[in-house]
Amino acid sequence: MNPLEGHSYMLVDSHCHLDFEDFDADRTEILARARAAGVGEMLIAAVVEAHWPRVQALAAGHVGVWAAVGVHPNEPAGAGPEWERLLVALAADKVVAVGETGLDYYRSEGDLSWQRERFAQHIAAAKATGKPLIVHTRAAAADTLAMLRSEDAAAAGGVIHCFTENRDFARAALDMGFYISFSGIVTFRKSVELQAVAKMLPADRLLVETDAPYLAPEPQRGRRNEPAFVAHVAAFLAALRGEAPEAVATQTTANFHALFRHTVAP
Template identity: 75%
Template sequence: MLIDSHCHLDFEDFAEDRSAILERAQAAGVQEILIAAVVQKHWPRVQVLAAENTGIWAAAGVHPNEPEAETPSMDNLLAALSAEKVVAVGETGLDYFRSEGDLRWQQERFARHIAASKATGKPVIVHTREAAADTLGLLRSEDARASGGVIHCFTENWEFARAVLDMGFYISLSGIVTFKKSLDLQAVARKLPADRLLVETDSPYLAPTPLRGKRNEPAYVRHVAQFLAELRAESFADLAQQTTDNFHHLFTRTVAA
C-alpha cells in the first residue's frame, strides 16, 4: 500500500478523467491520497472530493504565491479545518522565487496558518522555495513544533533537513528526487530517518522519471517510492509500509482526536 501525501486532484487538469485517475491509483497500490488546497475558493471542492471518496483526505490553506488579498481570516481557516476529513493546514509557506517586493505579507500569512495549526492540532503542510532561512525562522518563532507538519516537495539541503527534523517535522519527497541532476537531493534522501519520510506526486506537476514531461497523477507516486527504495537500499515493501505508517501518524491521527 502507498499513499500520495500531496497532490492537487481538484485542479481542472483532472476534470475530464478524475474517476479513471482514481482507478489507476488503486491499480498501482495507491490506496490513499491527500489533496492540498491552494486558494480559499477551492476549499469546498477539495472537501467534497474527500467526503465523497474513501481514502481521500483534504487540507485547507492558501499557497504563498497567491496575492496578498487572498489571505484567509483565522475564522475562515478554523471553519474549514473543522470539516469532515480535513486533516491538515495547507499548503502554506514562503516562496521568494515567484513573488517579488516586500513579502512580509507572505510571512504574516504563513504565521496565521501556523497559528491555525496549533489551534486545531492539525499539522501544517509547508511549501518553501528560495526562502529557507525565513521558513526556519518562522517555524521556530511561531512554535510550529507544537502541532508539527511536513516540508512538502523537499528540495533543500541536509542542514535544512536536520533543522526541521529537530522540530519534529516530516519530509516529503516528490518526483524531483528521481531526476538525473538531483544528486544533492538524492544524497539528502539517503540520510533521512525512515520514520520521518513521506512520498508524494504534487500532481499535476513534477512527473517522475520515466514519465517526466507528462501530466503527473497519484498512481505515479509508485515510481518515487521504487526509486527511493533502491536509493536507500531498502525493500520496496518496507518503504511503502513505513511511509504509509508515517502518513497516518502525522495526519489521520487528528481525525480521532
Template identity: 55%
Template sequence: MLLVDSHCHLDFPDFASEIPQLLENMRTQGVGWGLCAGVTLEALPSLLALVSAHENLYAAVGVHPDHQEGREPGEDELVELTRHPKVVAIGETGLDYYRLEGDLEWQRQRFRCHIRAARRAAKPLIIHTRSAAADTLAILKEEGADAVGGVFHCFTESMEVARQALDLGFHVSFSGIVTFKNAVDLKEVARQIPLDRLLVETDCPYLAPAPHRGKRNEPAYVRHVAEEIARLREMELEEVAEATTSNFFRLFNIPRETK
C-alpha cells in the same frame, strides 16, 4: 503493499473529468490514499466536495504563498475549516521567494496566520518553501510550530535544512524530483532522512517522476518515487511503502482502515 500520495491536487481543472480513471490508476499501482492540498479559499468548496465523495481522499486547507489574488485567509476561518471531517491538516502554506519580488511581508504574515490557526486547531502543517528556507525555519520557530509539526512537502533543500525541520518535529516528503538524474544532492538527502519521518508524494499535476518526466503527473506515479527511495536506501519497495504509509496515518492522526 499500499502507498500514499501525501500531496496532490486532484481538484485542479486538469483532472475534472477523469477522477474515476485516476482513482482506478491509483488502485492498480498500489496507491491506497491521497491527500489533496488546498491552494486558495475560492477553490476549497470543490476540494472538500471531492474528498467527501471518496473515502480514500483527504484534504488540507490553506492558501499557497504564491497566490496574490483572491481572499486572504483569516485565522478563525482556517480553524473553522478544520472542523470538516476530511480535513487533516492546514496548508499548503509557507514562503516562496522564487517567483515574486519586492516586499513580501504579506507572505510572512499569511504564513504566521496559518501556523497560529494550526496550533489552535491542533492540526499539522504542510509547508511549501522555495528560495526561502532560512525565513521559513525562523518563522516556524518563532510561532511555536513544533507544537503541531507537519511536513516539508516536495523537499529540495539541503540536509542542514532537513535537520532543522526534523528538530522541529516535521517530516520530509520527496516528490518526483528525487528521480531526476541531475538531483544528485537531493538523492543524498533522501538516503539520510530517518525512515520514521519520510513521506512520498507526487504534487500532481506537476513534477512527474521518471519515466514520465515532462508529462502530466498523477497520484499513481507516486510508486516511482517510492521505488527510487528504495533504490537509494537499498531497501525493498515494500519496506518503504509500509514506513511511509504508517508515517502518513500517524502524522495526520487518521485511523488506518484496512484495504
C-alpha cells in the same frame, strides 16, 4: 518490475492537487489508476480558498481521500484566508491538515511581509486545531526555518512537502519534529544533492508524494503527473536507500498516519 502493477503493498500519495481543473475530464479514471497502482490513500492540498469546497467534497466522496485547506504563499496579498473561515474549514469532516502554506520568494517580489503574516496565521491555526502543517518553501529557506522556530510550529508538527533543500535544512526540520516528503524531483538525474538527503533521512520521518499535476517522476517525466505515479517515487527511494519497496511503502504509510493523525486507514 513495473512499480505501477504487480505488487500487493499499499502506498499513500501524501500531497496532490486532484481538485485542479487539469483533472476535470478524467478524475474518475485517475482515481482508478491510483487504486490499481496500490495507492490506497491520498491527501489533496488546497492552494486557494475558492477550492476549499472542492477538496472537501472530493475527500467526502471517496474512501481514503483526505483534504488540507490553506492559501499558497504565491497567491497575492489580500487573497485570504480570513481567520474564522479558516477555522471553520479546518473543522470539516476529513480535513486533516493546514496548507499548503509557507514562503516562496522565487515567484513573488517586493515587500513580502504579507507572505510571512499569512504563514504565521496558518501556523497559529494549526496549533489552535491540533492539525499539522503542510509547508511549501522555495528560495526562502532561512526565513522558513526562522518562522517555524519563532512561531513554535513544532507544537503543531507538519511536513516540508516537495523537499528540495539541503542536509542542513533537513536536519533543522527534523530537529523540530517535522517530516520530509519527496516528490518526483528526487528521481531526476541531476538531483544528486537531494538524493543524498533522501539516503540519510530517518525512515520514520519519510513521506512520498506526487504534487500532481506537477513534477512527474522518471520515467513519466514530461507528462501530467497523477497519484498513481507515486509508486515510481517510492520504488526509486527504495533502490536509493537499499531497502525493499514493500518496506518503504509500509513505512511511509505508517508515517502518513502518524503525522496526519486525524486520518483512519481504509
